Amino acid sequence: MKSEEECIRYTSECWNKGFNCAESAMRGICYAQEIDLPEVALKMATPFGGGIGRSEDACGAFTGSVLGIGAAIGRTEAKGKKTPSYAAAKELRCLFEKRFNSTQCKVLNKGDFESQDHERRCKEFTLESVRMAYRILNKR
Numbered sequence: 398m399k400s401e402e403e404c405i406r407y408t409s410e411c412w413n414k415g416f417n418c419a420e421s422a423m424r425g426i427c428y429a430q431e432i433d434l435p436e437v438a439l440k441m442a443t444p445f446g447g448g449i450g451r452s453e454d455a456c457g458a459f460t461g462s463v464l465g466i467g468a469a470i471g472r473t474e475a476k477g478k479k480t481p482s483y484a485a486a487k488e489l490r491c492l493f494e495k496r497f498n499s500t501q502c503k504v505l506n507k508g509d510f511e512s513q514d515h516e517r518r519c520k521e522f523t524l525e526s527v528r529m530a531y532r533i534l535n536k537r
């Protein structure tokens with residue numbers, strides 16, 4: 398596993414290259430866990446940006462981090478255990494909501510996708526969500 402600093406640095410690099418919140422979060426977590434995702438899996442995070450297709454529903458930084466958790470500890474068979482990933486996702490949701498008072502993009506982003514404040518806010522949500530997910534995964 399990569400260090401927390403490497404994880405955050407890589408997530409920030411993804412964001413700075415133009416990947417959205419969900420893409421950057423998932424990529425950062427997978428990088429830290431040394432999970433090499435196939436192209437199709439990388440593409441799956443794209444529509445989660447902007448609260449799912451810019452609908453401002455569930456925050457993309459949060460959902461991208463949940464996708465990263467799933468990639469790290471999700472199951473591959475129907476009879477596999479799902480509770481570890483459920484517990485990690487629930488813990489992330491609790492931490493994220495405690496830190497930012499919501500997991501909803503419309504509350505966090507305030508309907509703003511154009512300003513510099515949006516860029517700053519969403520990058521902060523992304524980096525903090527990844528940091529939380531990293532720590533959750535590191536405990537397991």
